Amino acid sequence: MKIINTTLISLTLLFHFTLNADSIVHGTFINIKQERSLGSETGILVDSAKKLIDQHKYVEANILLDEVILKFEKIIKMDNKETLYRCFLNKEEFIEYQNQTKKKIIWLDESYSRAYYFKAYIHVDKKELEIAKKLLLIANKLAPFAANIFTELAFISSREGNKPNAFMYYKKALELSNQFDSQKVWKAMALRGIGSTLIDLKDLNKAEEYFNESLKIDPHNKIALNELAYIDDLRKAN
Structure with missing residues (x-):
């Protein structure tokens, strides 16, 4: 299988997969068998935070969610003229988004957007709706679908x-x-x-x-x- 425009990045927070060259022109992807070592780690942290939210332990949940966000923000750059960082659940979503832009897309593990989503959930429960909306808009930018x-x-x-x-x-x-x-x-x-x-x-x-x-x-x-x-x-x- 021929892979075009491939950028090898040593960030295991990315979702790794390969695509046929006919499917993608501008995408950034990594050919290492769908492994998500650090992505799995952040996923576990978000799942743990959700359990704490269910118990109304918001302070402890926020600590875990902030840890997830920090792990991502330490190693990725912000969107720029050439590259967008987005979260998707599967290849179908990735391809659809790729078809909407000529920019390079880097597929991040969905735990990044979920961290913002659950932080928003906490603020909704605390009736802090303006803060919740801002967090959800960040989550939506990261995970548009x-x-x-x-x-x-x-x-x-x-x-x-x-x-x-x-x-x-x-x-x-x-x-x-x-x-x-x-x-x-x-x-x-x-x-x-x-x-x-x-x-x-x-x-x-x-x-x-x-x-x-x-x-x-x-x-x-x-x-x-x-x-x-x-x-x-x-x-x-x-």
């Missing part, structure tokens, strides 16, 4: 009373979940989010459609079932 970042931005917009913005973010999450197999796990959540927003926007029929669509994926979801019952109550009240 991560649907869960958009669902979280939608949640914040809804909390702030900006229903049109929430609707826009949930629709983007749905679009990504339909576009990439790697993002399908977020589809039901995006559908439920759209449904909830449409209730607030007084479009009960459309809201009902989205909740029913979500139940095809997650048939026993209590949120969707409760919202459908709420729609019925609103109709009876009118």
Whole structure:
């Protein structure tokens, strides 16, 4: 297999793979069998931080997440005129992003963007929404196809009373979940989010459609079932 425009970098924080020359022209990749030694290490740190967040141990979680971010920022450069640093879950996402730019793309382990995402999650839980939004926008820049970042931005917009913005973010999450197999796990959540927003926007029929669509994926979801019952109550009240 011929590899073109290959840059060998001794950073194991990168996702390593090889591509056919017909698939990629500008990408930066490393031919070492999909190994992620330090990437695995940072992934473990992020997973540990998530467990701490679930226990509301935010200080300890933040220490781990900051450690992950520092590990990356010590060894990568910022985006420049020639190179972009991005996180992807698979080759499909990488190729799609590569097709959108002529710049060289360096694929970073997804633990980098996840660290920013979970830091944002902590601030959302603490009702520090402006800080959370800034962190999510950084995460989105790093991981442009991560649907869960958009669902979280939608949640914040809804909390702030900006229903049109929430609707826009949930629709983007749905679009990504339909576009990439790697993002399908977020589809039901995006559908439920759209449904909830449409209730607030007084479009009960459309809201009902989205909740029913979500139940095809997650048939026993209590949120969707409760919202459908709420729609019925609103109709009876009118």
